[in-house]
Amino acid sequence: MKIPKRSIRTAKQLFKSCVRDGQLDESLVRRVVTALLQSKPRDYLAVLMHFKRLVKLEIQRRTAVVETAIPMDPAQAEQLRDTLERNFGAGLRFVFAHRPELIGGMRVQVGSRVYDGTIRAQLDELKAAFGAEWRA
Numbered sequence: 395m396k397i398p399k400r401s402i403r404t405a406k407q408l409f410k411s412c413v414r415d416g417q418l419d420e421s422l423v424r425r426v427v428t429a430l431l432q433s434k435p436r437d438y439l440a441v442l443m444h445f446k447r448l449v450k451l452e453i454q455r456r457t458a459v460v461e462t463a464i465p466m467d468p469a470q471a472e473q474l475r476d477t478l479e480r481n482f483g484a485g486l487r488f489v490f491a492h493r494p495e496l497i498g499g500m501r502v503q504v505g506s507r508v509y510d511g512t513i514r515a516q517l518d519e520l521k522a523a524f525g526a527e528w529r530a
């Protein structure tokens with residue numbers, strides 16, 4: 395479904411109205427969606443679709459996914475939280491995951507930025523480098 399420019403502009407304005415002190419306010423998001431569904435202005439579905447996309451992107455941008463081969467102890471997790479909040483700003487949401495297939499190290503994703511210091515990633519790089527060399 396192609397979204398009209400007017401609907402995109404409206405969705406952006408509504409999204410900006412939901413941001414308070416640099417943070418997305420969930421209660422304002424709910425109010426905006428409720429108001430749109432009740433009033434049903436012209437192209438309201440297109441506005442809602444684009445608004446949903448903007449909210450989803452903002453949530454991803456403010457979420458830090460930390461994957462480690464072994465579970466982190468609380469002191470390490472707190473230190474990492476402090477470091478990431480210094481770099482990306484306060485208000486990050488953290489998701490810690492234990493993934494043994496990483497073998498060792500840590501992978502951190504904040505929005506579209508990925509910092510991969512895992513042994514699995516290093517092995518994959520070596521494999522790709524040797525694979526290209528052997529094929530040549």
